Amino acid sequence: MKVLHLSAAAMLAWGGFAAFNVASATTYYVRTDGGTAAQCNGTADKAYPGSGTNMSCAWNHPFVALPPSTSNHPMAPRIHGGDTLVIDAGSYEMGIGAKDATKLYGACTASYPWDCELPAIPSGTASNPTRIVGAGWNTGCKVQPELWGSDRPYHVMNLDNSSNVVVACLNLTDHSACIYNDTDVSLSCNKSTAPYGPWAPLGIHAQDSNNVTLQDLRIHGFASTGIQAGRLSNWTLTRVQIIANGRSGWNGDLGSTQGSSNSGNMTFNNVEVAWSGCAEKYPYSTIYGCWGQIEGGYGDGIGTAATGGNWTYNQVDIHDNTQDGLDMRYANGTGKVTVLRSHFYNNAGNQVKIKGPALIQNSVIVGYCSAFNGKYDMSNGDNCRANGTAVLLVSTPGALASLSYNTIISQGDCVITNQEGSSASEMDLYNNVLIGQPSYRSPDQKACLYWWDQNPPTGKVAVKGNVIWNTRFYTSYPAGNTLADPKLKSETLASFDPTPLAGSPAIDKANTVLTVKSDYAGYARPVGAGYDIGSREFGSTQLVSPPPTSPTPPPTSPTPPPTTTRTYTTGGALPARLIGSGTSSASEPARSVSSQQASVQKVSSTATSTQQKVSWTEAIRRWLSGEETASR
Numbered sequence: 001m002k003v004l005h006l007s008a009a010a011m012l013a014w015g016g017f018a019a020f021n022v023a024s025a026t027t028y029y030v031r032t033d034g035g036t037a038a039q040c041n042g043t044a045d046k047a048y049p050g051s052g053t054n055m056s057c058a059w060n061h062p063f064v065a066l067p068p069s070t071s072n073h074p075m076a077p078r079i080h081g082g083d084t085l086v087i088d089a090g091s092y093e094m095g096i097g098a099k100d101a102t103k104l105y106g107a108c109t110a111s112y113p114w115d116c117e118l119p120a121i122p123s124g125t126a127s128n129p130t131r132i133v134g135a136g137w138n139t140g141c142k143v144q145p146e147l148w149g150s151d152r153p154y155h156v157m158n159l160d161n162s163s164n165v166v167v168a169c170l171n172l173t174d175h176s177a178c179i180y181n182d183t184d185v186s187l188s189c190n191k192s193t194a195p196y197g198p199w200a201p202l203g204i205h206a207q208d209s210n211n212v213t214l215q216d217l218r219i220h221g222f223a224s225t226g227i228q229a230g231r232l233s234n235w236t237l238t239r240v241q242i243i244a245n246g247r248s249g250w251n252g253d254l255g256s257t258q259g260s261s262n263s264g265n266m267t268f269n270n271v272e273v274a275w276s277g278c279a280e281k282y283p284y285s286t287i288y289g290c291w292g293q294i295e296g297g298y299g300d301g302i303g304t305a306a307t308g309g310n311w312t313y314n315q316v317d318i319h320d321n322t323q324d325g326l327d328m329r330y331a332n333g334t335g336k337v338t339v340l341r342s343h344f345y346n347n348a349g350n351q352v353k354i355k356g357p358a359l360i361q362n363s364v365i366v367g368y369c370s371a372f373n374g375k376y377d378m379s380n381g382d383n384c385r386a387n388g389t390a391v392l393l394v395s396t397p398g399a400l401a402s403l404s405y406n407t408i409i410s411q412g413d414c415v416i417t418n419q420e421g422s423s424a425s426e427m428d429l430y431n432n433v434l435i436g437q438p439s440y441r442s443p444d445q446k447a448c449l450y451w452w453d454q455n456p457p458t459g460k461v462a463v464k465g466n467v468i469w470n471t472r473f474y475t476s477y478p479a480g481n482t483l484a485d486p487k488l489k490s491e492t493l494a495s496f497d498p499t500p501l502a503g504s505p506a507i508d509k510a511n512t513v514l515t516v517k518s519d520y521a522g523y524a525r526p527v528g529a530g531y532d533i534g535s536r537e538f539g540s541t542q543l544v545s546p547p548p549t550s551p552t553p554p555p556t557s558p559t560p561p562p563t564t565t566r567t568y569t570t571g572g573a574l575p576a577r578l579i580g581s582g583t584s585s586a587s588e589p590a591r592s593v594s595s596q597q598a599s600v601q602k603v604s605s606t607a608t609s610t611q612q613k614v615s616w617t618e619a620i621r622r623w624l625s626g627e628e629t630a631s632r
Contacts, residue, residue: 025128028065028079031088034058036104037078045088045135061098062087062132062147063105066118073106081122084131087145087170094118094200095150110194117153124164126211132157134169134216141169141216149174149200149222152191159206159229168215172203173222177281179246179289180224183296184377187279187289189223198282199223203245207231207254210264213238220244221280225251226273230260230305236267244280244287247297249273249321252304260305261332267312273301277322278376290372292322292348292382299323301347310335316342320371322378323385324349331355333396339363341520345496346371348378349385350412355394358401362520364535365390367410367447368493370440384440388412395421395459404430404514407498407535409491410447411437415471418452418459425459427452429466431510433486433534436471437493448472465511467533482509486534498535506533518544 028042035048040057042065048057059065065085067075079085092098096116101108108116124130131137134145147170149156156172159165176199178189190196203219206212206229218241219226226242228251229235242249250273254260277299279289291297299322307330316339318325325347328337333356340359344351345366352365367390372378386392390410393401395418408415415434418427429450436447449471452459464480487504489497498520500506510531517525523540525531532538 025082025084026079027084027086029058029086029088030060030062030065030092031058032060032090032092034060034064036060036100037064042078045086058088061092062094062118063098063101066121068101068105068107068116069119070107070115075105075107077119077122079122079130081130081164082124082128083122084133086133086135086137087147088135089143089145091146091148093150094147094156095153097150097198113151113194113196114154116151117149117155118158120158120160121162121165121167123162126164129164129166129211129213130162131166131168132170133166137169137216144169144171144216144218146171146173148172148198150198151194152189152196153200155202155205155228156200157204159204159209159212161208162206162212163210164212165209166213166215167204167217168213170217172217172219173282174199175282176223177221177279177289178223179279179291179297181296182246182289182291184289184291187377201225202228203242204229207256207260210234212236214240217241218243220285221282222246224248226276227251228254230254230256230262230307231258232262232266233264233309234266236265236269237271238269240268240271242271242273242276242301244275244278244285246279246289247277248300248303249276250302251298251300252302252307254305260307262304262307262309263335264309265312266309268302268314268316270315271313272317272319273325274317274319274321276301278320288376290322290376290378292372292378293385294379294381295377297322299348300327301325303327304330306330306332308332308334310338312338312340313342314338314340318342318344318347318351320346322348322372322382324353325351326353328354329392329394333357333399341518341522343520348372348382349388350392351390353386353392353394354401356396357399358393360391360401360403361405362516362518362535363406364496364498364520365406365408366493366496367408367412367415367437368496369410369412371494384412387414387417388440389414389417391416392419393417393427394419395425395427397422398424400426400428402428402430403432404428405432405510405516405519405533405535407433407435407486407488407520409435409437409493409496411440411493412447413439413441414448414451416450418450421452421459423458423460427459427461429461429463430514431465431531431533433467433469433488433498433506434471435469435486435491446470446472464513465509465533467506467509480511482506482533500532500534500536500538502538504538507538509533 029045033047042059044056046057065079069075096108096113182188201224204227210233212235214237216239220243222245224247226245301318301321325344336357337354338359342363369384369388389412466481467486482505484505487501489499508530510533519537520535524542524544525537527540
């Protein structure tokens with residue numbers, strides 16, 4: 001693929017015009033019945049009248065505003081930083097098949113059709129961002145104009161080095177059902193012979209980009225990836241759908257020697273990411289051709305490379321991806337990952353995977369990791385990959401991972417698994433409904449409740465106020481929890497419904513060391529005699545504002561806390577527990593797994609009458625159940 005870059009002259013022209021136009025921003029228009037750059041000046045939302053030049057009418061394609069440009073064929077953009085480009089309803093082909101593209105833009109040739117693409121959007125300022133938006137973007141976005149890639153342009157939208165930008169109310173897609181580099185030749189995209197067909201690898205590519213808003217977008221059906229983005233800072237996605245892209249939904253790995261790490265606040269509000277690793281038949285949106293890692297695919301819904309930043313997922317819906325749902329395994333621990341009022345289900349690997357300080361609250365996590373079994377092109381080995389644990393947490397020294405008021409069910413090896421960490425790492429499980437199912441990989445046993453993979457185990461764990469059901473060893477798990485059927489509307493993986501029924505032991509029984517003011521659906525808590533355990537508050541019908549997305553600092557105290565409590569440290573981030581409660585210490589101390597190892601017998605597969613020998617699984621069970629003390 002040719003490397004795209006603007007000439008020095010074009011860059012100077014762009015920069016000079018951008019500096020001028022940020023101060024004197026202009027709104028331009030695109031519509032299917034508009035004219036060329038010679039015919040229309042783009043400043044009026046009107047059709048080209050049929051004759052005349054430089055008329056006050058709309059342009060006929062986004063390429064007029066941002067012409068395809070390469071070093072051999074440089075073209076300066078016609079819009080600049082701080083301008084707004086409004087695209088009217090209709091369908092706009094983004095590639096050499098666009099109207100008169102091969103005549104008007106030297107970059108658009110049959111020899112190198114992948115060069116026929118939008119250049120990077122000019123940067124605006126924080127107070128005056130550049131906007132690329134569909135008509136009606138600020139009045140409800142009733143119709144999204146379609147921008148669709150053809151003849152394999154690398155991407156439809158380019159945000160490389162673009163900062164202070166708003167992209168809103170657009171439908172980004174292609175018109176092919178092919179998948180990039182699929183091992184099934186009947187599904188693989190044509191990369192060998194021109195014309196290549198109506199497909200594009202990427203919806204959006206972005207790097208070195210700050211303060212960007214993506215709003216009311218549908219990004220779907222691309223041959224490879226919906227969004228590939230790294231080295232970002234302070235991005236916000238609101239009401240964005242990333243659906244049925246052939247290899248991944250959000251791929252945060254640029255594959256660059258400069259790395260892909262992000263910073264600042266990365267916020268996802270009301271975002272759906274689904275069917276990554278699958279194709280979408282045009283025009284009927286039928287899902288097919290799903291493939292996973294064993295077949296040579298990928299399939300994460302959201303995944304990153306090594307990254308910093310504070311990532312917040314509020315009311316996200318991540319489901320039916322052919323690998324992990326949310327994969328933050330490579331967060332570096334300098335920031336924090338927060339998940340609020342979100343839904344994860346039917347992903348073939350882990351539903352949620354997070355490293356470092358983390359909060360998961362008011363969410364529904366359905367570890368139906370075999371949902372693809374026998375379907376599409378998925379191998380059996382792709383089902384429940386990484387043991388299929390519903391929630392996989394990777395601890396960092398001094399970090400707290402807090403799970404509260406969630407409903408979690410799993411057919412993986414465990415409901416929750418911890419990896420790595422140190423004796424200062426902490427895990428809290430408060431007021432969750434935790435349900436096991438027969439393990440898909442070992443159907444003769446149920447999913448375990450919780451497992452820390454260190455040998456010997458390490459870190460501190462508090463398990464209080466939960467309803468625990470149908471997990472391995474559940475009959476003797478720790479005091480302070482309810483071991484009973486939670487009586488939910490549906491406890492079947494394929495039709496799971498977390499709503500408690502009348503008589504549920506979750507009703508009014510939450511441990512008030514931690515409280516929240518709303519439930520998964522946004523309804524007020526508490527209703528009745530107390531707070532309910534799990535993601536839903538029984539009988540609540542009053543909607544409240546969403547829970548806060550950033551914690552409030554704890555109140556200061558002139559005296560040290562009592563010796564029966566512990567304070568929480570999270571590697572520099574504020575304690576996760578503070579969200580919704582303002583409490584900085586628990587009334588029950590967590591036990592240190594590592595401190596009890598002297599009293600645990602050596603691992604052996606046999607036992608004698610004088611010495612009982614137990615497995616690490618059994619040691620964990622005994623510690624959680626209170627059969628082993630923290631120290632002797």
